[in-house]
Amino acid sequence: MPCAKQEKKSGIKNLLLVLDSNEYIFAFGILKKPSSKTLIDTILDSFPIHSIRIPRLVVEEVGRHLTPEEFREFIEFVMNLASIDEDFVVPFELGVRYELEGLKPADAFIAAYVEWTGAAALVTENRHFLSRHSNLPFKILNAEKCLKIIKSSI
Amino acid sequence: MSVKPNVKKAKKHLAKLRELVSKRKHPFSEMSEEEIINALRKTREEIWDKKLVTRS
Numbered sequence: 001m002p003c004a005k006q007e008k009k010s011g012i013k014n015l016l017l018v019l020d021s022n023e024y025i026f027a028f029g030i031l032k033k034p035s036s037k038t039l040i041d042t043i044l045d046s047f048p049i050h051s052i053r054i055p056r057l058v059v060e061e062v063g064r065h066l067t068p069e070e071f072r073e074f075i076e077f078v079m080n081l082a083s084i085d086e087d088f089v090v091p092f093e094l095g096v097r098y099e100l101e102g103l104k105p106a107d108a109f110i111a112a113y114v115e116w117t118g119a120a121a122l123v124t125e126n127r128h129f130l131s132r133h134s135n136l137p138f139k140i141l142n143a144e145k146c147l148k149i150i151k152s153s154i
Numbered sequence: 155m156s157v158k159p160n161v162k163k164a165k166k167h168l169a170k171l172r173e174l175v176s177k178r179k180h181p182f183s184e185m186s187e188e189e190i191i192n193a194l195r196k197t198r199e200e201i202w203d204k205k206l207v208t209r210s
Binding site: 021022025026040044048057064065067073074076078079081087104105107109126127128 | 157159160161163164165167168170171172174175176178180181182183185187190191194195197198199201202205206
């Protein structure tokens with residue numbers, strides 16, 4: 001977990017983040033949620049200091065709630081900012097470990113993906129994730145907390 | 155799957171996406187934050203289940 005180690009040693013310099021589908025949906029203005037919108041804007045303004053990774057599953061989830069025209073813009077947006085990782089690249093065993101910790105299979109995959117990428121944090125408004133803080137190799141933050149961390153490093 | 159990062163282009167597409175979203179009544183627009191999160195969790199489970207069926 002290089003990002004987390006770096007944070008402990010010398011304050012946050014670079015944050016690699018994985019954003020859950022709810023953060024994208026809120027950032028696009030489907031629900032007025034300023035923290036999610038500001039987080040994406042801040043990542044864009046600070047790129048490549050702070051960056052994101054996104055799995056195919058999240059792309060598909062977001063896409064389900066967009067029109068084809070909106071989805072095209074979303075894909076263009078993502079591909080100019082990050083890699084889209086295919087789901088099969090994540091080791092199966094990692095996902096199983098999170099399932100054994102009580103996460104549903106798809107949520108377990110997301111947790112495994114975050115660990116696999118070495119990201120510093122999963123950003124989500126999903127309380128089922130937010131309630132799980134212990135013994136994880138990455139942080140689970142909502143957009144507001146993530147913004148505070150990013151701003152404290154400036 | 156990736157192309158060379160281009161923040162200017164990413165911002166342009168994000169702005170366009172926000173503009174498109176603002177022009178229509180989205181099925182989520184009448185929902186609370188919690189309801190949207192639950193709907194997205196359901197979407198996740200549906201997609202995941204479908205992926206598992208396809209692979210097995």
